[in-house]
Amino acid sequence: MMKTKTKLLAVALTAFILFIGVNANAQSFQKGKLRFGIGADGLIPVGNFSKSANFGLGITPRLQYGLSKKVALTFTTGFYHFFPKDQVYNDGTLSYKYKWDLDLIPVKAGFKAFVTSNIYIGAEAGIGFQVDNGGGDSKFMASGGAGYVTKHWDFGVRYENFAGNGYRNGLIGLRVAYGFGL
Structure with missing residues (x-):
């Protein structure tokens, strides 16, 4: 069910971006x-x-450096907070509920490349530093996505994967950003 919803959301966003990009x-x-x-x-x-987290919210400052009129390098950081689902642990003698918690500070570098005047594709990779439960854990992060920009606004969708300590997690990220030249 979640896979179908995710695919429908991705198709709808892509169609929306392409429709807006024409005008x-x-x-x-x-x-x-x-x-x-x-x-x-x-x-x-x-x-x-999706079995352990309901959804997450993030705030992501991004710095871009133009290599040409069509390509830019990106540096993104910020904070991700995920809202956990109740988990049940059973060790054979005891059964109890707990909440898995994950807060990350992503530090990623990547690129944006325009395929039309307002539509871009991009990719980033870096490290996510876990800051909850005493922190100390880090995860490799990689993402790829697409977006639509105007003079000040950037609307993007991406698939992001982060892995560490034998775990691999994925998410669909929807980003709305306000930007300006420095």
Whole structure:
């Protein structure tokens, strides 16, 4: 059921982005210039991760450096908080409920490349530092996605995977950001 919902959401967002892109004003990077954006993220756990987390919220500042009018390097950090589901642990003698908790600080580098004047594809990779339950754990993070931008707004969707300590989790991220040149 979750896979069907995720696929429908991805198709609907892609269609929306393509529809808007047909009537959009030109957008491009300025070579050698910096751009800063601050985003709010809705994080939808997928796969096994959806068994332990309901959803997540994030805030993600991003710095971009234009390599050309069509390509930029990105550096993203911020904070992700996931809202856990109740879990039941049974060790054979005792059974009790607990909540799995995950708060991450992502630190990622990547790129954005425009395929039309307002629609881009992008990818990022980096490390997520776990800060809950005493912290100390880190996870490799990798994502790929697409988005639509205007002069100040950036609407993006991505699939992100993070792995560490034998666990691999995935999510669909929906990002709305406000940006400006520096």
